[in-house]
Amino acid sequence: MNGTLYKREMKGSVKLLLIFGAVITLYVTIITTMYEPEMMATLDSFYEVMPEMMAAVGMKAGATSLIGFMISYLYGFILLVFPMVFCILRGNGLIGRYVDRGSMAALVAAPVRRSTIACTQMSVLVSGIVLLAGYTTALEYAVAESSFPGELPLDQLLTVNTGLLCLHLFLGGICFLASCLFSDAKYSVGFGAGIPALMYVLQMLANSGGKAENAKYFTAFTLFDANGLAAGETAALGGAFALLAGAVVLYAVGITVFCRKDLHI
Amino acid sequence: MRVIDIEKLTRDYGSGKGIFDVSFQVNEGEVFGFLGPNGAGKTTTIRHLMGFIKAKSGRCTIRGMDCWQERCKIQEHLGYIPGEISFFDDMTGTEYLKFLAGYRRLKTANRMAEMMDRFELDPKSKIKKMSKGTKQKLGIVAAFMHDPEILILDEPTTGLDPLMQSRFVELLAEEKSKGKTILLSSHIFEEVERTCSRVGIIRQGKIVTLDSVEALRKRHVRAYQVTLESEALARSFAADFGGSCQGRTVTVAARQSLEDIFMHYYGGGDHDERDPV
Numbered sequence A: 001m002n003g004t005l006y007k008r009e010m011k012g013s014v015k016l017l018l019i020f021g022a023v024i025t026l027y028v029t030i031i032t033t034m035y036e037p038e039m040m041a042t043l044d045s046f047y048e049v050m051p052e053m054m055a056a057v058g059m060k061a062g063a064t065s066l067i068g069f070m071i072s073y074l075y076g077f078i079l080l081v082f083p084m085v086f087c088i089l090r091g092n093g094l095i096g097r098y099v100d101r102g103s104m105a106a107l108v109a110a111p112v113r114r115s116t117i118a119c120t121q122m123s124v125l126v127s128g129i130v131l132l133a134g135y136t137t138a139l140e141y142a143v144a145e146s147s148f149p150g151e152l153p154l155d156q157l158l159t160v161n162t163g164l165l166c167l168h169l170f171l172g173g174i175c176f177l178a179s180c181l182f183s184d185a186k187y188s189v190g191f192g193a194g195i196p197a198l199m200y201v202l203q204m205l206a207n208s209g210g211k212a213e214n215a216k217y218f219t220a221f222t223l224f225d226a227n228g229l230a231a232g233e234t235a236a237l238g239g240a241f242a243l244l245a246g247a248v249v250l251y252a253v254g255i256t257v258f259c260r261k262d263l264h265i
Numbered sequence B: 001m002r003v004i005d006i007e008k009l010t011r012d013y014g015s016g017k018g019i020f021d022v023s024f025q026v027n028e029g030e031v032f033g034f035l036g037p038n039g040a041g042k043t044t045t046i047r048h049l050m051g052f053i054k055a056k057s058g059r060c061t062i063r064g065m066d067c068w069q070e071r072c073k074i075q076e077h078l079g080y081i082p083g084e085i086s087f088f089d090d091m092t093g094t095e096y097l098k099f100l101a102g103y104r105r106l107k108t109a110n111r112m113a114e115m116m117d118r119f120e121l122d123p124k125s126k127i128k129k130m131s132k133g134t135k136q137k138l139g140i141v142a143a144f145m146h147d148p149e150i151l152i153l154d155e156p157t158t159g160l161d162p163l164m165q166s167r168f169v170e171l172l173a174e175e176k177s178k179g180k181t182i183l184l185s186s187h188i189f190e191e192v193e194r195t196c197s198r199v200g201i202i203r204q205g206k207i208v209t210l211d212s213v214e215a216l217r218k219r220h221v222r223a224y225q226v227t228l229e230s231e232a233l234a235r236s237f238a239a240d241f242g243g244s245c246q247g248r249t250v251t252v253a254a255r256q257s258l259e260d261i262f263m264h265y266y267g268g269g270d271h272d273e274r275d276p277v
């Protein structure tokens, strides 16, 4: 780790973190406070009318507990997509963009190992993801406690959000690997943004049921089962662990590739 | 002592592009001029030296250390000006230099202030908004501020005005007198003439000539022998044209300017070292 580089890059993350933090604050506050039996009935009636639409974004009818409600309406789109976009933007900006523009020359033309550079940049990405997940958890708990004291079991929330963190670390790993692998911004952005986005689309397809359900075998989002995690199911915990293990592999491969590749800068 | 040692370095980009069997050495305390037309392979060679790309065949070392494997250690004593400078656009010049000092973990007060004075650099504005010359000056300060013993400079004066170019030449002369080893890639003959003791010329990826500036000059001296009617006439002819006189025969030598000599290698001309095209 190079402290100076880490500080500079974290400064570069601040703006994005604030933006995504604000968006998440908005949605989490609004949606969580919407938890009301009557409101639930309204949303359930939406589901009656257009079940495919609602299922596609991960919303299911009949969530009765607060955590079930939150999983239905927050963990299908908002808490999946916004941190994912953060991973895409930051993942590309940390390595790929510097190589494409040539400013990586300043970093490698110094007595700093390439592995140190890559590890530092990875830490910046992971820090951002952890900060977002930590903030989301604290916010959810605070909002739930202030509106519905005692309704949200902390241990369930922590399990679900740890799983969510593993998912985003995995998605971040894909972006990071693409960033390390390709020297051309066209490809590092293309793959870094394309693969996670495609996976999300497949997840939506799979959720809408029918034959399309087979799409779930082609997307990492399947491994994140929020309801299962809340219930403490072993399969769901295993999925989260698989995501974490995958993330470790992706980052390790990314760092190795960066150390060995030719830099035409 | 050899500081930079390149042996049979080859990098084939296909369709005749790249570098082929490039070998040369730069000795301690020497300023080596690396010349050649656009696309000849200067930057490619330098990328190998910097450890940016791995040698496909052949090898290059700096102070005996492999440029790819021991690139981190080599960088401790190396200053580099890239051919195409690209900084972090979001920073100001001051922030960038401060960042680099921290990034390189420089402890002692370095030469940053001295270099900024010398090139009249005002680093306070955003790098994105700097003029080309100002960016180049920033690159120079960044390369020299840790007072490196080896300098690899890829067209270091592009974009500088003539006054700054001449200050840069002075700087190189000073560094040379301090015993620094310098590899200078350049398109400016005057700069090379004023600083380099030895030059290598690369064309289409191959080294076409490698010699000291003096030897190059000698090789390109054209001598004419003139026989005059009387010895007295011969003596005065020799005196007027700076020739040497033997009886009625006078030998006069026309020194070609270095520029003409370089151009000869650039264009390919009709010398015998020409590559088959």
Ligand SMILES: Nc1ncnc2c1ncn2[C@@H]1O[C@H](COP(=O)(O)OP(=O)(O)OP(=O)(O)O)[C@@H](O)[C@H]1O
Pocket: A264, B013, B017, B018, B036, B037, B038, B039, B040, B041, B042, B043, B044, B045, B083
């Ligand atoms: N990454 C690459 N892929 C393919 N070809 C390349 C690559 N980098 C350089 N080349 C080719 O190799 C040749 C040598 O390029 P190089 O940049 O070394 O030239 P140069 O001597 O520095 O030229 P200049 O004086 O214009 O800076 C050129 O023909 C260039 O097109």
Ligand SMILES: [Mg+2]
Pocket: B042, B043, B044, B083, B154
């Ligand atoms: Mg070049």
